[in-house]
Amino acid sequence: MNNNVRIILAGPRGKMGREAVDLISNTSHFTFVAALDHRYGGSSLKDIEGMPSLDVPVYGEADTCFSEVEADVLIDLTTPDVGRVHMDKALDHYIRPVIGTTGFSDEDIERIRAKAEEKALGAIIAPNFAVGAILMMKFSQMAAKYFQDVEIIEKHHDQKLDAPSGTAVKTAKLIDEVREKKAQGHPEEKEELAGARGADYEGMHIHSMRLPGLIAHQEVVFGGEGQTLTIQHDSMNRASFMPGVRLAVDAVMQLDTLVYGLENVME
Numbered sequence: 513m514n515n516n517v518r519i520i521l522a523g524p525r526g527k528m529g530r531e532a533v534d535l536i537s538n539t540s541h542f543t544f545v546a547a548l549d550h551r552y553g554g555s556s557l558k559d560i561e562g563m564p565s566l567d568v569p570v571y572g573e574a575d576t577c578f579s580e581v582e583a584d585v586l587i588d589l590t591t592p593d594v595g596r597v598h599m600d601k602a603l604d605h606y607i608r609p610v611i612g613t614t615g616f617s618d619e620d621i622e623r624i625r626a627k628a629e630e631k632a633l634g635a636i637i638a639p640n641f642a643v644g645a646i647l648m649m650k651f652s653q654m655a656a657k658y659f660q661d662v663e664i665i666e667k668h669h670d671q672k673l674d675a676p677s678g679t680a681v682k683t684a685k686l687i688d689e690v691r692e693k694k695a696q697g698h699p700e701e702k703e704e705l706a707g708a709r710g711a712d713y714e715g716m717h718i719h720s721m722r723l724p725g726l727i728a729h730q731e732v733v734f735g736g737e738g739q740t741l742t743i744q745h746d747s748m749n750r751a752s753f754m755p756g757v758r759l760a761v762d763a764v765m766q767l768d769t770l771v772y773g774l775e776n777v778m779e
């Protein structure tokens with residue numbers, strides 16, 4: 513493990529970013545070298561309302577930040593459009609991206625994989641940092657060997673931009689690796705209201721719920737002859753994601769390619 517990892521955080525004022533500020537500043541082998549925030553470029557973190565008293569420079573623009581600040585890792589907790597640009601630019605500046613932001617396409621992921629390999633640098637895209645959520649995905653993959661029929665129900669707060677969630681997409685991909693292909697439901701089923709059966713990923717259905725009061729929850733429901741199996745995970749707060757962020761930062765320093773999904777670096 514590296515004993516001093518210099519970190520830039522993008523999105524410090526966000527719901528996740530605020531937790532990450534505390535994680536970085538309270539982890540002895542992490543050094544908080546800069547923050548990226550389009551609204552507060554040129555200030556210091558301590559001058560932003562609601563931020564702890566930390567004298568960390570804030571940059572409004574990624575290229576300037578990445579060229580002026582000596583850093584090992586970028587943690588990005590922003591939006592899909594912003595994160596997509598940040599991860600590319602970070603690698604251009606030989607900074608390893610740890611991307612918690614969700615909403616990327618397969619093309620985005622493959623582009624970053626190619627760039628990380630070209631630079632021989634570590635990169636992590638982690639749709640979910642919660643250890644319990646990783647286990648939920650792994651258990652679902654195990655179950656999919658025995659049950660072909662499965663529907664994913666993800667439930668999030670109503671401020672979320674992307675649907676389905678990054679976790680639901682990753683779960684479907686892990687299941688798809690082992691599940692015998694099947695178009696589920698009645699062959700002649702018809703949606704009387706568009707979207708009633710949810711999104712279709714290789715014949716599996718994904719349903720996205722958005723409500724105030726929720727944080728991040730997912731049920732993976734399998735059906736077989738005379739039985740169902742439900743694998744469920746709930747994040748009750750955003751502190752639940754922080755041990756995984758720490759693990760990802762330590763892991764990315766040892767990698768020379770992209771890892772998509774924290775399950776690939778968990779022991």
Ligand SMILES: NC(=O)C1=CN([C@@H]2O[C@H](COP(=O)(O)OP(=O)(O)OC[C@H]3O[C@@H](n4cnc5c(N)ncnc54)[C@H](O)[C@@H]3O)[C@@H](O)[C@H]2O)C=CC1
Pocket residue numbers: 522523524525526527528529548549550589590591592594611612613614615638639640641642671753
């Ligand atoms: N991988 C994981 O375990 C988790 C991932 N997420 C993902 O993380 C992302 C952030 O989630 P939340 O914190 O809930 O959202 P949020 O809306 O609370 O925070 C997003 C932040 O990004 C900032 N931002 C927007 N444009 C920016 C720019 N150009 N430069 C710097 N900052 C910019 C906004 O000011 C805002 O503070 C989402 O994509 C979400 O899906 C959320 C929770 C867990």
Ligand SMILES: O=C(O)C1=N[C@H](C(=O)O)C[C@H](O)C1
Pocket residue numbers: 614615639640641668669672676677678679680727728729
């Ligand atoms: O936006 C969120 O809140 C979350 N996003 C991630 C996702 O899209 O899967 C992870 C977690 O579910 C919380």
